Each structure stands twice: as C-alpha cells, then as structure tokens.
Amino acid sequence: MRRVFFALNVAAAVVLVAVFALLPQHAGELRLQRFTYVAIYFIALLGLNILVGYSGQISLGHYAFVGIGAYTAALLVIGRPGLELLNHHPPGWIPLGDGMRAIFTIPIAGIVAGVFGYAFGLPAQRLAGVSLALATFAVGVSLPQIAKQFDNVTGGAPGLPLTLPTTPFGWNISVPHWLYYEAWVTAAILAFAAWLLLRGRAGRALGALRDGEIAAVSSGVNPTAYKTFAFGISAAYAGVAGALLAVQIAFVNPDTFPLGQSIILLAALVLGGLGSMYGALIGAFVMEYLPIYAQDPPFTSNGLSTKAPTVTFGVILIVIMLVAPNGLMGLLRSLGRKIIYRLNRNSVVIDERSPLGQSRRAEA
Amino acid sequence: MKRALIASALVAIAALVVSLPGAFATTRAETAATATPGVTSKLITIGGTFPLSGPASLYAPIPRGMQVYFSWVNSRINKGDHKRGVYGRQIKWKYYDDAYNPAQTVQLTNQLLLQDKVFAIVGSLGTAHNEAIRASLNQQKVPQILVSTGASEWGTRAREFPWTIGWQPDYVAEGRAYAKWIVQNAPNAKIAIFYQNDDYGKDYLSGVKEGLGSKSSLIVGEQSYEPTDTSYASQIARLKATGADTWVILAIQTPTVRALATAKALAWRPKDIVINSVSAIDLVMSAATQSAGAAYTNGDISSAYLKNPSNPTYAKDPWVKNYYRIMHKFAPSLDAKNGNYYYGFAKAYDVVRLLYLAGKNPTRQSLMNATRKMNWVNPYALKGVKVKTSATDRFPISQMRLIRYQDGSWTEFGSLLQGR
Numbered sequence: 001m002r003r004v005f006f007a008l009n010v011a012a013a014v015v016l017v018a019v020f021a022l023l024p025q026h027a028g029e030l031r032l033q034r035f036t037y038v039a040i041y042f043i044a045l046l047g048l049n050i051l052v053g054y055s056g057q058i059s060l061g062h063y064a065f066v067g068i069g070a071y072t073a074a075l076l077v078i079g080r081p082g083l084e085l086l087n088h089h090p091p092g093w094i095p096l097g098d099g100m101r102a103i104f105t106i107p108i109a110g111i112v113a114g115v116f117g118y119a120f121g122l123p124a125q126r127l128a129g130v131s132l133a134l135a136t137f138a139v140g141v142s143l144p145q146i147a148k149q150f151d152n153v154t155g156g157a158p159g160l161p162l163t164l165p166t167t168p169f170g171w172n173i174s175v176p177h178w179l180y181y182e183a184w185v186t187a188a189i190l191a192f193a194a195w196l197l198l199r200g201r202a203g204r205a206l207g208a209l210r211d212g213e214i215a216a217v218s219s220g221v222n223p224t225a226y227k228t229f230a231f232g233i234s235a236a237y238a239g240v241a242g243a244l245l246a247v248q249i250a251f252v253n254p255d256t257f258p259l260g261q262s263i264i265l266l267a268a269l270v271l272g273g274l275g276s277m278y279g280a281l282i283g284a285f286v287m288e289y290l291p292i293y294a295q296d297p298p299f300t301s302n303g304l305s306t307k308a309p310t311v312t313f314g315v316i317l318i319v320i321m322l323v324a325p326n327g328l329m330g331l332l333r334s335l336g337r338k339i340i341y342r343l344n345r346n347s348v349v350i351d352e353r354s355p356l357g358q359s360r361r362a363e364a
Numbered sequence: 365m366k367r368a369l370i371a372s373a374l375v376a377i378a379a380l381v382v383s384l385p386g387a388f389a390t391t392r393a394e395t396a397a398t399a400t401p402g403v404t405s406k407l408i409t410i411g412g413t414f415p416l417s418g419p420a421s422l423y424a425p426i427p428r429g430m431q432v433y434f435s436w437v438n439s440r441i442n443k444g445d446h447k448r449g450v451y452g453r454q455i456k457w458k459y460y461d462d463a464y465n466p467a468q469t470v471q472l473t474n475q476l477l478l479q480d481k482v483f484a485i486v487g488s489l490g491t492a493h494n495e496a497i498r499a500s501l502n503q504q505k506v507p508q509i510l511v512s513t514g515a516s517e518w519g520t521r522a523r524e525f526p527w528t529i530g531w532q533p534d535y536v537a538e539g540r541a542y543a544k545w546i547v548q549n550a551p552n553a554k555i556a557i558f559y560q561n562d563d564y565g566k567d568y569l570s571g572v573k574e575g576l577g578s579k580s581s582l583i584v585g586e587q588s589y590e591p592t593d594t595s596y597a598s599q600i601a602r603l604k605a606t607g608a609d610t611w612v613i614l615a616i617q618t619p620t621v622r623a624l625a626t627a628k629a630l631a632w633r634p635k636d637i638v639i640n641s642v643s644a645i646d647l648v649m650s651a652a653t654q655s656a657g658a659a660y661t662n663g664d665i666s667s668a669y670l671k672n673p674s675n676p677t678y679a680k681d682p683w684v685k686n687y688y689r690i691m692h693k694f695a696p697s698l699d700a701k702n703g704n705y706y707y708g709f710a711k712a713y714d715v716v717r718l719l720y721l722a723g724k725n726p727t728r729q730s731l732m733n734a735t736r737k738m739n740w741v742n743p744y745a746l747k748g749v750k751v752k753t754s755a756t757d758r759f760p761i762s763q764m765r766l767i768r769y770q771d772g773s774w775t776e777f778g779s780l781l782q783g784r
Contacts, residue, residue: 030478037471145592148561157562159466159492164499249470251496256467260418291468292475295460310417310463 004340012278020184024177032176033248034288039183040244042284045269046187046194046277047237052266053275054198055230056210057124058133061140062265065235067257068116069109069242071147074160074252076100076108086160090153101168102247106186109243110236117235121228140262144254159253162246183244190237191277197233206230264291271320273329282328290316400727402483408449408719408726409456411476412488413469414512416461419591422617423489425698426512427459429708430487430715432694437716450719458482466496473497477506484509484731486715487531487708491515491563494528502527507731509718510711510760514538515567519784522758529735529753531711533640533669533764535564537783539571541667542612542637545766545778547579554584556608556634558599558623560615561588568614568639584608589619596626604632612637617645621652628656636664643667643767643774644703646674650772664769668776669761670710670745674701675773683743710744714751714760735760748780759784 024032048062075083075090079099083090090096124135147154154160167178197203205226208216217223246252268287273279294313324331402409416424434455441448449455458480462468469488476482484507488494491513501508502525510531511518518530546553557572559565565588573580585606587599600623603611611627611634613620620642627633642648643666653661671678678684687709691700698705719726721734738753738760745751749763762783767774 028478030475033471033474033478145590148590157492157564159495161495161499164503245467249467249496250499251466251470251492253466253492253496255465255492258418258463258465260463261465 008336016281017188024180029176032180034292036176036180036183036244036248037288038284039180039187040241040248041265041268041287042187042281043183043190043244044238044241044265045272045280045283045287046190047234047241048265048269049234049275049277049280050194050198050206050237051230051234052269053279054203054210055206055227057128057227057230058136058266059139059234059262060133060137060266061143061259061262062136062234062238063257063259063262064139064143065113065117065238066242066245066261066265067143067147067252068235069113069239070246070252070257071154071160071242072109072112072239073102073105073243073246074162075153076105077102077162077247078160082163083160086155088152088155088160094153102165102243103168103182105247106240106243110240113239113242114232114236117238118228118232120235121231124231125224125227137259140259143257144259147254147257155253157254159251159256162250162252164250165247179244179248183248186240186244190240194237195277202226202229267317271317271324271327273327273333276327276329276333278332279327279329286328400483400725401477401481403453403726406453407456408453409458409480409482410484410486410715411458411460411480411482412486412512413460413462413472413476413493414487414489415464418461418463418465420464420490423512423704425702425704426487426489426708426711427457428695428698429705430712431457431459431708432691432698432705433709433712433716435694436690437712450716451724455716455719462490462493464490464493466490466493469493470496470500473501477504483507483726484728486510487512487711489513494518498525498528505728507728507735509731509735510715512707512711515563519757519759527732529758529760531714531760533667533762533783534759535567535639536571536574537759537762538640538667538764539568539573539614540575541764541766541781541783542665543572543575544781545665546582546610546637547576550610550635551579553582553610553635554606554608555582555610555612556585556603556606557583557587557612558596558603558615559586559588560619561590564616565614572612572614589615589623591616591619593619596623597630600626600632601630604630608634610635610637613642614639615642617642617648621648621655624652624660625655628660633660636661638664638666640667640669640764643769644670644672644707646672646701646703646773649769649774653772658771662770666767666769666774667764667781668746668767668774669749669764670703670706672703672774673706674703677773677775687744706744710742713742713744714738717751746776746780757784 023035027035044066048059051057051059075096077100080096082099083096120139124132127135148156165175165179167173167175171178205216205221208219208221209223209226213223264287268283269280271286272281272283291313294316320328412427414423414427415421434457438449438454445451458476460472460475462472473485476485485501487510489512494508494511494513498508505527508528510529514530514532514535516534516536518528519534546555557569559569576582585603585608587603589596589599613623613636615623620638624636649661671681671684673684673687687706688700691698691705717740718731718734718738721737722731736753736755738751740751742751745761746765749761751760753760763780764783765776765780766778767776
C-alpha cells in the first residue's frame with residue numbers, strides 16, 4: 001500500500017512538472033498570468049502549511065509576511081535613487097542600493113521576512129491556541145498601518161510604483177513567459193526543499209509537537225527551537241511569494257496586503273487540505289480562481305454576481321467544506337483509497353499474496 | 365525511493381528543456397495587432413474596476429449608474445444618424461470588483477484587456493489603484509480615461525502618461541477654492557484643519573495652503589487621522605484648544621460624520637467646511653445632523669460641480685427629471701436618490717460624447733485624441749460648468765460652485781469658481 005502511494009506521488013509530481021513546463025506553449029497570456037499568481041500563492045501556502053499543517057500552530061496574519069517580502073523587493077528594485085525621484089527620503093542606514101534586478105531580490109526578501117517571522121516566533125511560542133491566533137491576527141492588522149506610518153521608506157498610502165518587469169540577461173522571451181518560469185521554478189525548488197525538510201528529522205519533530213507536545217518533549221524534542229523555526233521558515237516562504245508578487249503587479253501599497261487576504265490564505269490552505277503539498281497546490285488554485293469565479297459565476301444572470309461577489313465566494317467556501325471536511329486533497333485521498341481498496345479486493349481472489357487483501361478478507 | 369526521485373527530477377528538467385524553445389518561439393507573434401481591440405461593427409466593449417465590496421464599497425453604485433446610462437444609449441435612437449448605441453454600435457460595459465485592493469485592480473484590468481478585450485479602461489476607481497495600472501496601460505497604449513479619483517496628478521503628469529486622463533475637479537483645486545472663500549469672507553478667521561493622513565488628504569491640504577498664500581498664518585491648528593482610527597477625540601480636543609473658529613474637514617464620508625459628532629461631544633462649534641464627496645451624498649449630512657444636531661451642520665460650506673438629484677431646487681430640472689425617468693425605467697430597484705448613481709450616470713454621458721468624438725471607426729489613438737478636444741456642456745453638471753480640455757489642459761471638469769447646508773439641503777451661492 002505504501003509503495004502504491006509512493007509510486008502515485010512520484011507519478012503525480014512528474015506529471016505536474018511536465019504540465020507546468022509545457023503549459024506556456026498552449027496557454028494565452030491571461031492564463032499564463034493567472035498561473036503565475038497560482039505559483040506565488042502556492043509558495044505562500046507551502047510556508048503556511050509548514051506552520052499550520054505540520055507544526056500545528058496557527059497564523060491569522062500570514063499575509064503580513066508576504067507584505068514584508070513585497071516591500072523588501074520593491075525597495076530593492078527601486079533603489080535609493082529611484083526613491084529620491086519619487087520624493088521619498090529613507091534614512092541612510094537602510095542598505096537600499098541603487099536598484100537591483102528583480103530576480104536577485106527574491107532570496108533577500110525571503111531572508112528578511114524569515115528574520116521577522118523568527119523574531120515574532122520567539123515570543124509567540126509562549127502562546128498557544130486562541131492567544132497565538134490573536135497575536136498573529138495583530139501582525140496582520142498592523143502591517144498596513146506600519147507601512148503607512150513610515151511613509152518616508154514605504155511610500156505610505158499612495159504606495160510605490162515599480163518599473164515594469166523586463167526579461168533579464170537579454171533573453172529572447174516575453175515578459176509574461178519569463179515571470180511564469182521564474183515563479184514556477186522558484187515554487188518547484190521551494191516545494192522540493194519543503195519535502196526534504198519535512199520527511200526528515202525536522203518534519204518528525206514538528207509532527208510530534210503537533211500531535212502531543214508533552215510526549216514530544218519527553219522524547220527530547222526542543223519545542224521552542226522547532227516552533228520558532230517553523231515560524232521563521234514559513235515567513236521566509238511568504239517573503240519569497242511577496243517578492244514575486246511585487247514584481248508581478250509592479251506596485252505595492254498598504255491596501256495590497258489587507259487582513260482579509262490573510263484569512264483567505266488560511267481558508268485556501270484548509271480548503272486544499274492541511275498537511276499536504278498537493279493540498280497547498282489545490283489551495284493556490286482556489287485562491288486565484290475562486291474570487292474570479294465568484295465575480296462571474298457560470299449559470300447565473302449577471303445581476304447576482306455584480307451585487308455580491310463576496311457572498312458568492314462565501315457560499316462556495318461553505319459548500320466545499322461541507323462536501324470535503326478534510327479539504328479537497330482529503331476528498332481526493334479518500335476517493336483514491338476507495339478505488340485502490342476496490343481494486344485490491346477484486347485482485348485478492350487471484351493474488352493471495354497481497355497483505356492488504358488478507359486484512360480485507362479478515363474484515364469481511 | 366531515491367531512484368524515483370532522480371527519475372522525476374530528470375523528467376522535469378527534460379520537460380523544461382523541451383518547452384523553453386517553444387516559449388521563445390511564441391513571443392514575437394503576439395504584438396501584431398490588426399483591428400482595434402474591443403470594437404466590432406455591432407459592439408464597443410469598455411470596462412473598469414470598482415470597489416463593489418470591501419472598505420470603499422460605498423462607491424459601488426457608480427458603475428451601476430454608468431450601466432443604466434449605457435443601457436439607455438443602447439436602446440434609444442439617435443436623432444442624428446437614426447441609429448441605436450454609438451454609430452450603431454452597442455456599448456458593452458464590463459466592470460469587476462477589486463475590493464479596493466490594487467493587486468486585484470492589476471489582475472482584473474489584465475482580465476479586461478486579455479479576456480474581455482476591452483477598447484479602453486474607463487472610470488476605474490481609486491488613486492493608488494489607477495497608479496498601479498497606469499504605467500502598464502501607457503506602455504501598451506491602452507486609454508485609461510475619466511478615472512474616478514480627483515488626484516491632481518492625472519492632469520499634471522499628462523506628458524509622462526499621455527494615455528491617462530481624469531474627469532472631476534481635482535482635490536488641490538477644491539482645497540484652493542475653500543481657502544479663497546475664507547480669505548475673502550473671514551480675513552481674520554482662525555483656521556483648524558483636520559485631514560486624512562494619505563495622498564488624498566494631503567492633496568487637499570496643499571490646495572488649502574496654496575489658496576491661503578501669504579495668509580497661511582491664519583491656520584492655527586492641523587491634525588490628521590488614519591482611515592482606520594476609531595476615535596478622533598484627542599485630535600479634535602487639540603483643535604478645539606487652539607481657539608479656532610473655522611474648521612476645514614478634509615475627510616471622507618464616515619470620518620466626517622464622526623468628527624462632527626466628536627466636536628459636539630466636546631462642545632466645540634466652529635464654522636465647518638466639508639469636502640465635495642461628503643456633500644454629494646445626502647445620506648452623509650443627514651447622518652451628521654442626526655448624530656451632532658442641526659446646530660452643528662447648518663451653515664456648513666462645501667462645493668459641487670454636479671447637480672444634486674435629491675435637492676428640491678432641481679426637482680423641476682429637465683435633465684434631473686430625465687435622470688430619474690431613465691433610472692426608473694432601466695433599474696427600478698435602485699435608489700436613484702443616491703448621489704453615486706448620479707455621479708456614474710453623469711460620467712457615462714461624457715464617455716458617450718467621447719466615443720462619438722473618437723469617430724465612426726474609432727481607434728485607441730483616436731479616442732485619446734478626442735480626450736484632448738473635449739468642449740461641451742454636461743447637462744448633468746451644474747449650470748455653466750464646462751467639460752473642456754486641450755493638448756495642454758488635461759483637466760476635463762475644473763469649475764465648481766460653493767454650496768451651503770441649511771435644514772437638510774444644499775444651496776449654491778457665489779459665482780462659478782475656476783479650479784485651474
């Protein structure tokens with residue numbers, strides 16, 4: 001059984017990579033842009049999944065870290081001379097440089113957001129449950145306000161326009177294609193990194209902490225270290241997503257990172273399926289496409305959609321959660337399991353060696 | 365396990381290698397534009413983004429007011445060419461909810477361009493939101509016209525962004541008008557200013573200071589608020605302590621109501637000046653009157669450039685009557701008294717005039733040329749207010765009149781003011 005799932009996993013990963021690599025040849029520009037956003041949300045959800053799905057902590061304000069990454073990237077891309085042109089005069093001690101190529105800002109944004117996340121995780125690990133949820137909520141609420149307050153750096157409410165993205169290194173490839181590949185290659189690398197991280201010691205430690213902290217501690221897991229580590233890593237993922245987002249929309253301002261996006265991010269993760277990377281991928285599609293369909297739902301007159309996109313969105317969310325309480329990935333998994341069991345039960349008659357078949361027979 | 369991993373990585377790399385040349389190949393063909401996007405023999409598609417939900421959803425009626433006017437244009441027969449629509453083309457109006465989030469504005473504007481294939485982006489709402497799409501639209505040479513924001517930069521930065529143009533009087537001009545009125549009518553006033561701490565409030569603030577000129581010493585106190593603040597008691601107490609007798613409130617609707625209520629609670633009764641977006645919606649002043657009392661709203665000064673559909677003065681105005689008739693016919697369920705419907709309706713009038721001016725075979729370029737030759741009277745605007753632009757003047761509406769609030773309605777007074 002484990003082998004069947006592993007083979008399925010590998011096959012799914014290969015098919016997914018092939019699909020995303022080949023898609024640009026067949027998709028129009030709009031779909032390409034949509035899928036670029038999917039990659040960006042996927043990265044943010046991978047990070048949130050490490051925090052919520054694996055370490056069992058909660059974050060209601062995770063989009064703030066996306067915002068930190070986005071502002072970091074925007075400031076580095078614009079650079080000090082660019083900011084002076086926009087009539088902003090950030091204090092001299094902030095190392096801004098003279099404008100950086102967008103792709104190099106991605107790791108820096110990840111590190112900056114990661115440091116913020118780690119720093120937040122240190123005091124936050126004293127909190128749990130509702131208190132932690134409230135503390136993270138506060139982060140989500142305060143980021144737009146902080147961005148408004150320090151307007152000599154962040155541009156305040158009017159925001160910072162970035163120069164439009166270009167293809168680097170003189171490559172002969174259109175800008176949407178470039179942004180698409182940039183986002184998906186980053187997403188693939190980070191998904192692989194998350195997989196490596198979670199299948200090893202750290203993943204086991206986080207899982208143990210989630211399922212029973214006392215038991216984990218008595219087995220020698222350091223809860224403080226691992227919990228703050230989870231915060232730092234997930235914030236770093238969010239920061240990378242933010243950098244890609246800032247370049248993609250070529251604009252940042254406080255309204256770009258509203259609290260509502262944090263909630264939608266968490267909702268998308270739960271919808272996709274907690275604790276699963278495929279769940280994060282499904283969640284990323286939900287996050288990009290659900291609000292769009294909510295605006296223009298098929299099979300309805302135009303009247304409903306333009307009046308209440310948010311209501312439509314909410315109703316769809318509720319319906320999905322009723323149908324799939326363990327998220328869409330949970331639904332797929334239980335369906336897959338049923339099919340495999342069915343196949344195995346039929347094969348039991350022929351193949352007596354199947355260990356699974358024996359257990360099924362015993363049940364019957 | 366490891367072998368499977370390596371195998372999948374190899375497949376992934378192979379797929380990338382296979383796909384990249386294809387990606388390079390498709391890049392060139394895209395730019396070859398043939399016919400004008402969004403214009404067919406029967407249809408002309410235009411679109412915009414608006415906050416139908418979220419913190420600014422109060423503006424949601426604007427695109428619906430526009431829709432009603434376009435529906436009427438599509439159904440009526442034009443006296444000149446005996447055709448419905450504009451030169452026989454039906455106007456298709458597509459608008460999306462960006463929830464006041466610039467990231468959504470960017471995505472949905474792309475959707476309008478690439479999926480709905482609109483001819484032009486019309487009337488999108490919000491200053492930061494229009495800034496977020498401006499560079500990209502100008503690079504692609506897509507008209508971004510009659511934006512629903514009064515920031516001064518739509519007119520002042522026209523050389524940098526020739527594909528962008530505003531519509532209404534800008535905030536700097538409005539602020540200047542209030543200041544000039546104070547200088548003329550109360551040369552010894554002690555002015556307190558309360559403004560929203562963002563570009564919107566600061567545009568107004570700079571207008572007021574410009575208008576005061578050498579008299580800027582009249583300002584005795586300046587306080588700002590954040591749109592998310594829930595109490596202004598400390599700011600307003602400080603303003604009261606300055607002994608000011610004239611209070612310029614450069615705040616949007618809800619904060620203005622709250623500020624007036626706070627002033628009453630602190631028993632401070634200066635002469636108030638409120639901005640156009642407050643006075644244009646009757647609901648706001650009646651809410652303020654309810655929470656602060658008539659003594660705190662009667663005599664308030666503001667400005668207007670459109671007729672007010674719920675003002676008794678205009679009950680017999682043929683154009684306002686026309687507005688109600690069309691609204692009742694095409695959207696009987698909407699509350700036509702809401703000034704935001706009227707704003708959208710009045711703006712749509714100018715959109716249609718522009719589409720005619722762009723010619724029988726309009727192109728994006730001919731539409732932009734038309735925005736440099738606007739010269740007409742919008743019958744839904746105040747009497748005498750002209751819609752006028754030139755190659756150098758990029759402020760379509762720049763005239764306004766001052767208005768005074770008394771017992772539930774606004775009355776115009778004084779002469780027409782030139783904003784620019």
